[in-house]
Amino acid sequence: MFENLSEKFQGVLKGLRGHGRITEGNIEGALNEVRLALLEADVNYKVVKEFVAAVKEKALGAEVLLSLSPDQQFVKIVHAEMTRMMGAQAQELNLARRPPVPVMLVGLQGSGKTTTCGKLALHLRKGKRTPFLVPADVYRPAAVEQLKVLAGQIEVPVFDTRPGADPVAICRDAIAQADRSGYDSVLLDTAGRLHIDAQMMEELARIKAAVDPGDILLVADAMTGQDAVNVARAFHEKLGLTGVVLTKMDGDARGGAALSIRAVTGAPVMFVGVGEKLDALETFHPDRMASRILGMGDLLTFVEKAQEQVDEKQARELSRKLRRNEFTLEDFRDQLLRLRKMGSMEEILGMIPGLGGKMKELKGMAPDEAELKRVVAIIDSMTAKERRNAKLLNGSRRKRIAGGSGTTVQDVNRLMKNFQQAEEMIRRMSKGGMRGMGRNFPFPQ
Amino acid sequence: MTGPNATSRGAFFTRLKAGLAKTRELLFMNVEAIARGIGPVDEKVLTDLEEALILSDAGAELAAEYAETLRAVWRRGELPDVDALRARLRKMVAETLATRMVPLVVVPPYPFVVLVVGVNGAGKTTTIGKMAGWLRLSGHTVLLAAADTFRAAAIEQLGVWAERAGADIVKHKEGADSSAVAFDAVRAAKARGTHVVLVDTAGRLHTKSHLMEEVRKVVRVVGKEIPGAPHEVLLVLDATNGRNAIAQARTFQEFTGVTGMALTKLDGTAKGGVVLSVTREIGAPIRFVGVGEKPEDLRPFDAESFAEALF
Numbered sequence: 149m150f151e152n153l154s155e156k157f158q159g160v161l162k163g164l165r166g167h168g169r170i171t172e173g174n175i176e177g178a179l180n181e182v183r184l185a186l187l188e189a190d191v192n193y194k195v196v197k198e199f200v201a202a203v204k205e206k207a208l209g210a211e212v213l214l215s216l217s218p219d220q221q222f223v224k225i226v227h228a229e230m231t232r233m234m235g236a237q238a239q240e241l242n243l244a245r246r247p248p249v250p251v252m253l254v255g256l257q258g259s260g261k262t263t264t265c266g267k268l269a270l271h272l273r274k275g276k277r278t279p280f281l282v283p284a285d286v287y288r289p290a291a292v293e294q295l296k297v298l299a300g301q302i303e304v305p306v307f308d309t310r311p312g313a314d315p316v317a318i319c320r321d322a323i324a325q326a327d328r329s330g331y332d333s334v335l336l337d338t339a340g341r342l343h344i345d346a347q348m349m350e351e352l353a354r355i356k357a358a359v360d361p362g363d364i365l366l367v368a369d370a371m372t373g374q375d376a377v378n379v380a381r382a383f384h385e386k387l388g389l390t391g392v393v394l395t396k397m398d399g400d401a402r403g404g405a406a407l408s409i410r411a412v413t414g415a416p417v418m419f420v421g422v423g424e425k426l427d428a429l430e431t432f433h434p435d436r437m438a439s440r441i442l443g444m445g446d447l448l449t450f451v452e453k454a455q456e457q458v459d460e461k462q463a464r465e466l467s468r469k470l471r472r473n474e475f476t477l478e479d480f481r482d483q484l485l486r487l488r489k490m491g492s493m494e495e496i497l498g499m500i501p502g503l504g505g506k507m508k509e510l511k512g513m514a515p516d517e518a519e520l521k522r523v524v525a526i527i528d529s530m531t532a533k534e535r536r537n538a539k540l541l542n543g544s545r546r547k548r549i550a551g552g553s554g555t556t557v558q559d560v561n562r563l564m565k566n567f568q569q570a571e572e573m574i575r576r577m578s579k580g581g582m583r584g585m586g587r588n589f590p591f592p593q
Numbered sequence: 594m595t596g597p598n599a600t601s602r603g604a605f606f607t608r609l610k611a612g613l614a615k616t617r618e619l620l621f622m623n624v625e626a627i628a629r630g631i632g633p634v635d636e637k638v639l640t641d642l643e644e645a646l647i648l649s650d651a652g653a654e655l656a657a658e659y660a661e662t663l664r665a666v667w668r669r670g671e672l673p674d675v676d677a678l679r680a681r682l683r684k685m686v687a688e689t690l691a692t693r694m695v696p697l698v699v700v701p702p703y704p705f706v707v708l709v710v711g712v713n714g715a716g717k718t719t720t721i722g723k724m725a726g727w728l729r730l731s732g733h734t735v736l737l738a739a740a741d742t743f744r745a746a747a748i749e750q751l752g753v754w755a756e757r758a759g760a761d762i763v764k765h766k767e768g769a770d771s772s773a774v775a776f777d778a779v780r781a782a783k784a785r786g787t788h789v790v791l792v793d794t795a796g797r798l799h800t801k802s803h804l805m806e807e808v809r810k811v812v813r814v815v816g817k818e819i820p821g822a823p824h825e826v827l828l829v830l831d832a833t834n835g836r837n838a839i840a841q842a843r844t845f846q847e848f849t850g851v852t853g854m855a856l857t858k859l860d861g862t863a864k865g866g867v868v869l870s871v872t873r874e875i876g877a878p879i880r881f882v883g884v885g886e887k888p889e890d891l892r893p894f895d896a897e898s899f900a901e902a903l904f
Contacts, residue, residue, distance in 0.1 A: 187653040190835035193644055257858065258714025258831060289722075289753030294746035297767075301745070342861045369714060373650035373835020375863035396713060399798040401837040424713070424743070 170207045170218050178222055179204055182442075189441045191404035192377045195411045203229050227438050233407060234434035235416040241272075242362045242390065247332035248280065250323055250359040253393070254352055254383055255367035257340030260395035260421055262291060264367050265337040266298035267421065267429035268393075272333055273304060280331035281306040282322040284315045284355070285339035295337050302426055305331065315339070316354045323359050336361070343382030356387055363390045365418065368405055370397045376405035377412045384413040395421035398428070404441050475571050477535045481527040484520060522555055526563050529553040538567065634672050639664055642682065642904075649866025649903050650835045659685065679904055686900035689869065695878035696893045697825060697853055699733060699789055704782035706790045706815055706822040708775075710808055710849055711829035712841055713796030716857035716883060718747065720829050721791045722754030724881075726888030729758050733788040738778030739764035740771040740811060741795040751793050758888070761787065771795065771807065772814040779818045792823070799844035809848045826851050827880065832858045832865035839870050846875040856894070857883035864903050 179200050186196045207225045243249045251268070253261045265281060272279040281299045283306065285291035292309045299306035307322040319336050326334045338355065341348035356364065366380060366389045383389055392413070394406050397420040406417050417432040527535065529552035534540050541549075546560045553560075632638075639660055646656035663672070663682060672678045699705045707724070709717045718741070725735045737755045739762060741747040748764050755762040763778035775792050782790045794811060797804035815822045828851040830838050845851050856865050859882050868879065879894040 184653050187647060188836055190650075190837070193647050256833060256861070257719075258716055260714055288750070290746040290749035293749045294744070297745035344862060369831075369833070371712070371831070371834045371837040373833065373863065373867060374648045375650075375833050375861065376835075378862045379833070396798060398800070399712070399837065400800045400840055401835075404835070 170222060172208060174218075175204065175207055175222070178219075182226055185443060186404060186407075186441065189402035189404035189443065190371075190373050190376070190408075191441065192374055192408035192411070195377070195408050198411070199229065199233065199407075202233075226442060227435070230407070230438035230442060231435045234410055234437055239391065239416045239418050239432075241268075241333075241418065243277070243333055245362060248323060248326040248334045249332065249362040250319070250334045250336055252336045252338060252352070252355065252359075252361045252364045252387075253367050254338050254364060254387065254389075255340060256342065256369075256379060257288075259340065259367045259369045260393075261285075261340060261367045262294050262298070262337050263424070263426075264393050264395060264419075264421060264429070265295060265335050266302060266304075266426050268335055268419070269299070269304040270302045270426050271419075271429055272335075273302070277333050278331045279304055279333045279335055280322065280326040280329070282319060282334060282336045283307065283309040284318050284322075284336050286311060286313060286315060286318070287339045291337075291339065298426065305329070315351055316358050319355050320358045334359075343379045349382070349386045352383075353386055364388065365391045365393050366409070366413075366415070367393045367395060368409060370394050370403040370405065370420075371399065371401040372405040374408075376408045380409040380412045384415065389413050389415040391415050391418040393417070393419045393421065394432070398422045402441050402443060403437065406437055407441060477527050477530065477538055477567060480567050480571075481524055481535075484523060522553070522559060523563055523566075525553040526550075526555055526560055538564065632675050634667050634675055634678050638675055638678065639667070642678065645904055646866065649864035650838075651866035651869045651903075652836060655869055682904060683897070683900040686869065686903060687896045690872065690879070690894075690896035690899060693872055693878040694894055694896050695853075695880070697827075697880045699728070703786065703788045704736070704779065704790045704819070704822075705788060705824050706779060706782075706792065706819060707825040707827055708792045708794065708812060708815065708823040708849070709827045709829060710794050710845055710851075711796060712798055712831075715796065715829040715831040715834075716855075717741075717796065717829045718750050718754065718793055719886060720827075720855050720857060720881070720883060720891065721751065721793050722758065723883070723886075723888045723891035724791060725754060725758035725760045727891060728789050729760060730888070734786075735760035735789045735791065736778060736782045736785070736787045737762045738775050738790055738792040740774040740778075741793050742767055742769045742771050742774060743795040747793070747795065760791075761785070772811045775811045776814050776818055779815055779822065783819070799841045805844065805848040812849050825853050825880075827853045827855055828877070829855045829857055830865075830868070830871065832856050832867075832882075833861060833863040834867065836867060836870070838867045839874055842871045842875045846877070851875055851877045853877050853880040855879070855881040855883060855891075859902075860884040860890070865899075866903060868899075 182203065183196055183200050186199065187193065191199070203226050206229060207222055241251060253265055253268075255261050262285070269279040269281050281295055281304055283292040283295040286309065292311065296306050307318070307325060309318050315338065322336070323334050336355065336359070338352060339348070341352075343349065364387050366383050368376065368380070372379070380389070380392075392406070392409055392415050394403060394417050397403060409415070410417065417434075417437070420430050420432055422428045422430055526549060529549045530541075534545065534549075541560075541564065546557050550557045550560050642663065643656045643660040646659055647653055651659075659682065662685070663678060666672055666681060667678070672681060697707075709721055711717050721737060725737060728735045735758065737751055737760050739748040739751045741751070742765060745767070748767060752762055752764070754760075761781070763774065763781050765774045765777070771794060778790050778792065781787070792811065792815070794808055795804075797808065799805065812823060812826065826849045828842060828845050828849075830841065834841070842851065842854070854868075854871070854877055856868060856879060859865055865882075872879075881891050882894050882899070884890045884892060
């Protein structure tokens with residue numbers, strides 16, 4: 149699923165490639181694909197509309213960088229905008245006040261509140277806190293028992309909730325007990341409820357009024373669809389959410405609900421649940437989430453790495469040389485070394501758009517690190533003159549170079565062939581962006 | 594089991610309506626023209642309708658498909674006003690889903706074994722509890738198999754439902770092999786002459802292949818003990834889930850051979866439009882919808898009410 153979307157997305161971006169810059173005309177198809185991808189990722193319709201409009205505005209106004217082709221630039225803008233909308237960086241619970249600090253967990257039935265409660269307790273304890281767990285769900289059969297069992301597993305103290313007790317009273321009593329016992333944080337596991345159940349929503353408001361929580365976290369299922377906005381809005385209006393925990397992120401849901409909830413409530417996603425074990429709770433990274441929703445994780449890493457490694461000036465110089473047919477073996481070596489700085493060959497090939505699914509066949513073709521070293525050794529064994537003018541390399545020179553670099557004449561010959569092909573490829577790449585090099589640069593078969 | 598009877602359809606509909614009235618207050622989008630059902634049809638109305646479909650989780654592609662069909666009908670002059678448009682769309686949806694309106698019928702030879710599967714938090718245990726209640730009311734004897742041996746207190750939770758419904762329960766300790774629990778349950782039911790066995794399995798994300806293999810094993814083990822069992826593999830889908838339900842259905846189908854579906858949590862504001870895509874993916878009928886936590890809140894799926902509630 150992930151790969152399909154990524155490829156689809158890139159397919160449309162092909163349309164952008166080759167154009168000097170992003171214009172109103174050539175961006176429409178790409179924007180529509182973003183729209184469809186986001187809807188399929190369960191981002192709310194209205195949020196998608198706003199997002200696409202924002203991206204369009206940014207893309208049209210943007211200055212095209214020389215190191216990036218227009219399609220890469222577009223990807224970058226889309227991603228940056230999504231990351232921005234998702235909130236700046238990871239946020240922690242607001243525990244900096246007089247303990248014990250109550251934290252309320254609220255949400256629909258089955259979103260994962262009780263499990264998340266256990267995970268948060270473990271997380272807090274790892275941060276040298278002393279959490280206290282409070283089962284306040286007296287409705288679902290055995291919900292109290294469930295939290296007590298989880299508490300036992302991680303050895304965190306738990307309030308002894310009596311069946312049938314009033315949830316408001318439970319929370320109040322639990323906090324008093326936490327205060328007496330010196331616990332610094334209290335996790336209130338409230339019952340799952342529908343956001344349109346007025347009576348049950350009122351119960352949450354009463355708990356809030358009774359305990360004055362430091363945080364009220366909405367626990368939301370990453371698989372939630374369009375309805376996420378209705379749910380988030382209702383909980384937010386009633387309670388004023390301070391954060392969100394996105395659960396079941398270990399599945400293949402793209403988690404568009406994260407963006408919807410953020411857009412509606414403004415509350416940051418603080419944690420994501422990534423498994424059934426109690427340590428499977430991670431802090432939230434907006435940029436990773438953006439990649440996931442867009443279904444384009446690796447592509448983006450590639451663009452960013454390329455951008456880091458190829459500075460504008462060098463790129464300009466390279467393109468000038470290419471225009472004048474001045475691409476030399478020295479440049480070839482520099483390109484190779486630059487590529488190597490980006491990561492191992494396998495890693496790089498994995499990042500190149502469109503190659504995701506073809507990694508297996510490519511593995512045999514990619515030069516390993518040893519081969520790369522050999523190539524660099526061969527080029528280093530040439531004289532400066534030879535490096536600048538490959539035509540000089542006759543048989544006796546090749547023999548000398550092979551001896552000097554500890555390789556064979558065949559190796560040198562293969563390199564020369566590769567160089568010529570690379571030259572051709574780079575010429576294409578300078579016209580069509582980096583995509584042109586994706587297939588087989590720098591080692592054609 | 595013939596399930597809840599037809600006279601209750603009115604009450605079910607009222608319930609859905611009540612949920613929807615609240616939806617309208619909450620709704621983000623302006624789909625008023627469609628909701629009110631007045632005025633002439635124009636491009637704007639068609640776009641609104643496409644939006645409403647997307648907002649129901651039917652997916653952009655399918656929404657566009659429906660809108661396109663309706664646009665053509667409109668151009669032929671067959672849709673004088675919004676009311677007619679809405680009626681036409683409902684009819685299209687209802688007709689699409691009509692073939693999936695096949696109630697679960699419990700028939701001898703007993704025990705009739707129902708295996709309940711789904712992702713975490715979809716509502717498997719609650720659905721089983723409600724089913725047990727219905728089955729008991731219609732005179733069947735029921736045994737629940739607590740084969741969710743993973744989640745803390747899942748066994749206790751099922752135990753409460755068993756007690757409420759007056760059903761037997763077979764359970765092992767937490768962490769036990771779920772196939773072994775299912776096997777024992779089926780054996781016990783055979784020995785006691787129980788009519789129905791409802792097997793509660795642990796929630797599992799369809800992407801976890803080892804857990805999917807585990808549930809496949811439950812199917813196999815049950816089938817070994819009673820040829821033809823499980824007679825029903827019921828996939829529980831959460832109506833608040835979006836497009837991911839498609840992948841869930843596909844994968845559970847592959848591993849367990851789904852023979853029926855239950856769509857839960859339809860009493861909220863989620864419409865469950867994703868089933869329009871799910872039914873394109875797998876052939877199983879929709880047995881039930883869940884509209885609350887009481888036994889009577891498990892209803893037979895009705896394509897027309899469902900279509901009506903969508904818009």
